Structures are given as C-alpha cells and as structure tokens.
Amino acid sequence: PAVLEFHDVDGRLVLSPSADGTISVRIRKEIKVRDAKHAERLLRDTKVEIDERGNTVTVRIRYPRFRGLFFWLSDSSRVKVTSEISVPAGIRVETDLVDGSIRGDNLQADLNLEVVDGDIRLDGLKGSVRAVSVDGEIRVSGDIKSLDLKAVDGDIRVNLSPPSIMAGGWRIRTTDGDVDIILP
Numbered sequence: 567p568a569v570l571e572f573h574d575v576d577g578r579l580v581l582s583p584s585a586d587g588t589i590s591v592r593i594r595k596e597i598k599v600r601d602a603k604h605a606e607r608l609l610r611d612t613k614v615e616i617d618e619r620g621n622t623v624t625v626r627i628r629y630p631r632f633r634g635l636f637f638w639l640s641d642s643s644r645v646k647v648t649s650e651i652s653v654p655a656g657i658r659v660e661t662d663l664v665d666g667s668i669r670g671d672n673l674q675a676d677l678n679l680e681v682v683d684g685d686i687r688l689d690g691l692k693g694s695v696r697a698v699s700v701d702g703e704i705r706v707s708g709d710i711k712s713l714d715l716k717a718v719d720g721d722i723r724v725n726l727s728p729p730s731i732m733a734g735g736w737r738i739r740t741t742d743g744d745v746d747i748i749l750p
Contacts, residue, residue, distance in 0.1 A: 590651065717743050
C-alpha cells in the first residue's frame with residue numbers, strides 16, 4: 567500500500583479521500599504581518615518539500631529561522647500553513663505535527679497520527695487508527711478495525727458504527743480528560 571508521511575511544526579492538516587486514486591497536495595500559507603517586505607520574506611522562506619520514494623510520499627513543511635530572544639516573541643506565530651491532502655483508499659498515513667490539528671473525513675486508511683498541542687478529528691473513518699495527542703482532544707467515528715488512542719491532557723470521544731470489529735486489542739487512555747465511547 568501507498569504511504570504518506572507528513573511533518574509540520576505549526577500548521578493544520580486536512581485529509582480527504584481522493585476521487586482518482588492519487589495523492590494530491592494543496593498548501594495554503596497565511597502571513598500575519600503589516601510590513602510587505604517582511605511578509606514577502608516569510609512567504610518565500612516557508613518551504614514545502616515533497617519527496618517520493620517507491621510507494622512513500624513525504625511532505626515536510628519548513629519554516630524560516632525565527633528571530634527574537636524568546637520563542638513567543640518571534641515570527642513563528644505570524645506564519646500559518648494549512649495542508650490539504652487527498653489520499654487514495656487503502657493508504658497508510660503517518661504524521662508528526664506540533665502545534666496544529668488534524669482533520670479527516672470519510673477516509674479509507676490506516677492512520678498513525680501524533681500531535682502535540684492540537685486536536686485530532688476523524689469522521690467516517692473506515693480502517694484502523696493509532697492516535698496520540700498531547701494537550702488536545704481526539705474524536706473518531708466510523709467503521710474501525712483497530713483502535714489505539716492516547717490523550718495527555720485531553721478528552722477522547724469515539725463513535726463506532728457497524729460493522730466495526732475488534733481485530734486485535736483496542737486501547738483507549740487519557741491522562742487528564744474524559745472518555746466517551748459509543749459502541750454498535
């Protein structure tokens with residue numbers, strides 16, 4: 567099966583099913599500064615790297631070096647990237663995302679998702695999911711075969727529809743949050 571690897575450190579990932587069985591990537595950069603030259607530099611220096619090797623496509627967002635004595639006073643909060651990626655059925659998706667969120671609707675995929683400081687929301691999933699969110703909520707609904715969810719400082723909400731089956735052990739755990747599960 568095809569594999570999509572995604573890496574970002576301050577963005578939003580939106581996954582959707584592909585109509586033609588290919589991986590399609592659309593990136594939107596937003597810059598929040600008043601100075602036009604500074605905005606131009608930030609746009610130019612925020613890079614999208616896409617690499618294809620065999621059945622694996624890797625998408626990596628690279629940000630410019632930020633200036634400032636303190637991280638929260640730097641340019642990092644001024645660059646926002648939204649990555650919209652459509653994926654074919656049967657793909658395996660692996661993410662590494664910091665300070666962002668993941669949203670996926672009606673995917674037929676096996677997902678391995680990790681987010682620090684953000685939410686994960688998957689609606690209408692058909693497949694398996696392993697998701698870890700540090701300081702964010704995890705919401706999953708659909709026809710699930712395998713489930714391994716972990717939230718640190720966040721809630722977990724699961725709504726399983728028929729014909730979800732337990733193909734192996736299921737794990738759902740949170741360090742500081744609520745767990746709500748609806749089973750078929």
